[in-house]
Structures are given as C-alpha cells and as structure tokens.
Amino acid sequence: MMNIKHKKILNDRLNSGMENKEILIYLQPKFYAETRELAGAEALVRWNRNGRIVMPNVFIPLLEKYELITILDKYVLENICDLINKWSYKGYKIIPISVNESRQNLYNKNHINELIALVDKYNISPSMIELEMTETTVVHNVELAKEAERNVHKLGFVVSMDDFGTGYSSFSMLKNINIDVLKMDKSFFEDILESKRGRIIIESIIDMAHKLNIKVVAEGIENNEQLDYLTKIKCDMIQGYFFEKPISITEFENKYLKA
Ligand code: C2E
Ligand code: MG
Ligand code: MG
Numbered sequence: 001m002m003n004i005k006h007k008k009i010l011n012d013r014l015n016s017g018m019e020n021k022e023i024l025i026y027l028q029p030k031f032y033a034e035t036r037e038l039a040g041a042e043a044l045v046r047w048n049r050n051g052r053i054v055m056p057n058v059f060i061p062l063l064e065k066y067e068l069i070t071i072l073d074k075y076v077l078e079n080i081c082d083l084i085n086k087w088s089y090k091g092y093k094i095i096p097i098s099v100n101e102s103r104q105n106l107y108n109k110n111h112i113n114e115l116i117a118l119v120d121k122y123n124i125s126p127s128m129i130e131l132e133m134t135e136t137t138v139v140h141n142v143e144l145a146k147e148a149e150r151n152v153h154k155l156g157f158v159v160s161m162d163d164f165g166t167g168y169s170s171f172s173m174l175k176n177i178n179i180d181v182l183k184m185d186k187s188f189f190e191d192i193l194e195s196k197r198g199r200i201i202i203e204s205i206i207d208m209a210h211k212l213n214i215k216v217v218a219e220g221i222e223n224n225e226q227l228d229y230l231t232k233i234k235c236d237m238i239q240g241y242f243f244e245k246p247i248s249i250t251e252f253e254n255k256y257l258k259a
Contacts, residue, residue: 007066014068018075022048025079026246027097029256030217030239033231038256040096040130042239043080044246045072060102069102074114076100080129081122083249088124092257098130098160103137106144112151119155126156130181133159135167142176149177160217165205174212182209186220186240192229203233210234 017023027041047054063069080097088094105111119126131152138145138161149159160181164170165188174182188202209216218230221240230238247255 002066007068010062010066011068011071014063014071017047018072023072023075024048024053024248025076026248027252028239028246029244029252030237031243033218033227033235033238038093038095039237040098041252042098042132042246043076043100045076046246064102064104067104070104070108070111073099073102073105077115077129078118081118081124084124084128085122087253087257092253094128095257096128096130096158098132098158100132100134100162101137103134103141106137106141106148111148112155115152115157116155126152127158130158130160132162132183134162135164135170135173138173138177139167139169142173146177149179153178163219174208174214179214181215181217183217183219183239186218189218189221189226189230193225199229206233206235 014023024046026044026046028044029041030039031037032039045056045060047056047059060069060072063072077099080099084094084097108114115126119129133145133148152159158180159178160183161173161177161179162183163185164182165185167173182205184202184205188198188205192199192202206216215236217237217239218226218235219239221227221230221238221242223242226240227238227242244255
C-alpha cells in the first residue's frame with residue numbers, strides 16, 4: 001500500500017533535490033566497435049546527499065513505488081535537451097544522448113506533448129535523443145508500448161530496448177515493437193571465453209538484429225577480450241567500464257567534446 005504521507009515527503013525531497021542541483025546527471029560514452037570513435041552517451045542519474053553520492057538502484061525503485069519517477073525522467077530529459085542546445089552553441093560535436101524512460105511514462109497521456117514541448121523549447125532535433133525502454137516495460141504493456149513507440153517515431157526520436165535478455169519474452173517483444181537499437185544486457189558477455197553456447201546466442205542475436213535493421217549496443221564491457229570478440233562479430237557499439245564509467249558532464253565535455 002502506498003502511504004500518502006511518505007509520498008509527500010519523497011516528493012518534497014525530490015523537488016528540493018532538483019532545485020538545489022543535488023540530482024546529478026552523469027554521462028557514459030558509447031563507442032563504435034569498429035572505429036572506436038565516440039558514438040553517443042547515456043544519461044544516468046545520481047543523487048548527491050550531503051556529499052554522499054547515492055546510486056539510482058537505491059532511489060529509483062522508491063520513486064517508482066510512489067509514482068514519482070516520471071518527474072525525475074522529465075527533469076533528466078529537459079537537462080539533456082538544454083545540454084545539447086548549449087553544445088551546439090559552443091560548437092561542440094553533437095552526439096545523440098539516450099535517456100531512460102520508466103514504465104510509468106506510458107501511462108502519462110501528456111508525455112508525448114511534453115516531449116514535443118521540450119525539443120521545441122531547446123530547438124534540438126529529436127533524432128539526437130534516444131529513448132530507452134526496458135524490455136520489462138515493454139513486456140508488461142505491449143499495446144501501450146507499441147503506441148508510444150509509433151508516436152515517438154513519428155516525431156523523429158530514436159527508440160531503444162534496454163536490458164535486452166534479462167526478461168522472459170525478449171524475442172516476442174522484438175516481433176511486436178519496432179525499435180532502432182537493441183542494448184544487450186551485460187550478463188551475455190560475462191563468460192564469452194568459456195561458453196561456446198553463450199557465443200552462439202550472442203552471434204545469433206546480433207545477426208537477427210541486423211536483419212531487422214536494428215543496431216546493437218553491448219552493455220557492461222569491461223575487458224579487451226570482450227571488446228575484441230564483439231568487434232570481430234560486428235557488434236555496432238560498446239558501452240562499459242573498459243572505455244569509461246559514467247562521469248560528470250564537465251568531465252565528459254573536457255575529455256570527449258573539446259577539440
Ligand atoms: P541501465 O539503463 O541499464 O544503465 C546501465 C548501468 O550499467 C549503469 O548503472 C552503468 O553505470 C552500468 N554500467 C555501465 N558499464 C558497466 C560495466 O562495464 N560494468 C558494470 N558492472 N556496470 C556498468 P547505474 O548508473 O547505476 O544505473 C542503474 C540503472 O538505473 C540504469 O540501468 C537505469 O535502469 C536506471 N536509471 C539511471 N538513470 C535513470 C533515469 O534518469 N531514469 C530512469 N527511469 N532510470 C534510470
Ligand atoms: Mg539504460
Ligand atoms: Mg541497460
């Protein structure tokens with residue numbers, strides 16, 4: 001049961017966290033496997049509570065429970081639109097940025113209008129924003145997810161499926177929903193050297209995705225063996241600690257965008 005008093009407390013904390021810039025947006029770069037060039041980045045939130053950085057796995061489940069997560073997602077999206085707009089004024093290289101879209105956005109009838117309003121306000125191309133829906137979000141709401149996908153595609157946003165392979169009906173989801181990017185969960189790549197069966201599965205998924213005209217991102221890549229293997233089998237993009245952890249926007253700009 002949802003406790004209304006608790007919801008109010010959390011809502012107040014979230015709002016003051018956003019106002020006081022305690023909610024931080026970090027960026028983790030993605031790279032093309034073949035060329036090792038920068039391909040984009042993912043926005044990932046952290047909460048700075050009195051100097052202690054709290055990770056999203058601690059507060060996102062709470063925000064979901066109290067149905068406040070859409071407020072955070074909107075905040076992240078707005079800040080990312082603002083950031084891309086600033087980058088273009090500064091003459092930085094413009095790269096697509098992905099944001100995580102919680103399942104509750106699907107129930108928000110106004111969500112699509114909010115998306116339009118934001119890209120208008122910051123005058124950016126929707127093709128620079130990639131909306132990540134998790135596989136579980138899609139599984140639990142196939143019809144709503146399909147409708148959302150069609151609507152955001154019409155506007156020109158990029159749609160990706162996050163954490164692919166962690167749910168129960170991964171393949172039927174691919175049949176149902178027209179995505180641009182598949183983010184394969186890191187669990188696929190943990191034992192690639194030992195598991196021939198695992199490699200056969202990875203290679204088949206990448207092959208299938210390419211036949212469906214879907215790009216593949218491998219998540220959670222931590223070592224050179226994984227990278228070499230994924231390059232060899234034509235995985236499109238790589239995200240993981242081997243290249244970079246999620247870092248602050250300033251650090252990201254200094255390291256990747258300034259000439
Ligand atoms: P995700 O969207 O699947 O994001 C990838 C997670 O994997 C991130 O964890 C990232 O730091 C981590 N990661 C990246 N490379 C590696 C690696 O090489 N090794 C390992 N072990 N981990 C790696 P993070 O930042 O803790 O985020 C966790 C989850 O929280 C995200 O998973 C996403 O589902 C959620 N999340 C983060 N920001 C937001 C947000 O703004 N809105 C919503 N709705 N969810 C968010
Ligand atoms: Mg994600
Ligand atoms: Mg993921």
